[in-house]
Amino acid sequence: MLAALDLDEVFVPKTKSSLPRFFKYLNNTPGRLIYLSVSLALGWHSYLSFNVSGRSYTRFASHYDPYSPIYSDRERAQIMVSDLCVLSVYYALYRLVLGQPHIGQHGTGAAALTIRRSRIGSRGALATVDRDFGSVLDWVFHDVTDSHVVHHLFPMIPHYHAREATEAVRPVLGEYYRFDGTPVWRAVWREAKECVYVEAEGEKRKGVYWYKNEL
Template identity: 55%
Template structure:
């Protein structure tokens, strides 16, 4: 791949099943962040309150329209059609609310407007409504952007070295085991990360996004963690009252299942952005910010690229310029690709195929045998039962 495609005779290559995957260069890039930024049209860094709110209004209008149709008309459908209508509602609303989640994520990056208070207000409301502790995630995600690709300091989907694998890993390295792993990851991965820091970086004591005094946060951030918890508790209480009024099944059908879709997409998108046989990871002897920021990959989700506000196919640009609003990211991506050259990674593999391949191929990271630079690690999958 590299520079946006597959290559038949790459200079540095590895087998990924039957495919030959071109690795991203792991050397220090021959360009600087300043040179990349100069290639981007200046207007791409402009944030418009009106335009940003137009996406919020658009997404929420669709979401409430779907809710209205479901709650006012689905019960009028004959039973076979109602059984079909609800899954369609769950899938479409889950995708639309993932777009809402992305806008809240932009607020956390100060990419929504020029006003930090406005970004935090909008992000807090939108994320809390999806049971996300806004400030808690904002701060841990900011550290992810500051340490992407670092085996010691990155915050999420930090790959393990072979010596750090759990004892049961080799028993899951088969089709049924991969199905089980994916099912658990897509359904429970997000709440487990928030509550128990599963897949996150190791800390010297228990880490939890709901704990204001946990090791993830600094002293000056703790008050906002309390506020994040209060937001999630307020929405949870609202859902409790709705369950008392309308029944638990109603809340699950109208809100719960779409939220599971949102959480599943969130985990899948993040996983595929940072997990690929072509992507290097670094220890402290080789890592720097630019190399880490480039150790990401853009993906193609088809029509969902637009629904998800292009967080899927402009992720490289997002890691380079996280305060850039999403509606300029496609233009910026086209502008920086000639500068990045082989350092730009795009994979157009269909998402379900990519999900299965990465689960199969990317089990742990290890330096190449005989490699000159031992601080560069690549995904591998050879496990034995010895």
């Protein structure tokens, strides 16, 4: 599977040299359990709020900031409206004394292949994989997991047309369409174990990186 090394918006792959020094102590079963627990409970919100694991920008970036470098000028009013809606929902949940963690995860793969900026093109948009979370969770997540490939290709398609669009593009993409039928929790553990950092393949295919796990 192809992925953009430095232009992906979230879950940007790290090289071995950029891993935090303490990460070697997490490259074991107890460490992965701690990492996954924190990541699944807080990772998505940390990304939205503080751009944790997100693409590098020249200044602070947050999905809740209308003037964040993530957005264009024409999108700023929409972010303000979105912020008001989010605050309204949080207030309603507070009043109901109800909350739950959002445990979403962007798709990668143990055999994931990564390309640098000069080689991205349309291949970068295919840098993900569809996963079936089951009919209930697919509905809860608005089909963002089982129709994520088409979301990368056409992000403006509303979620209620995502499945229909996926069925339309699958025969067109052919071998470039990726679906992983591995049970979700097994896939999460596999990626935490095997997709630790990326490393260059060599001069024969300059700019190509593979996921590794040896520290």
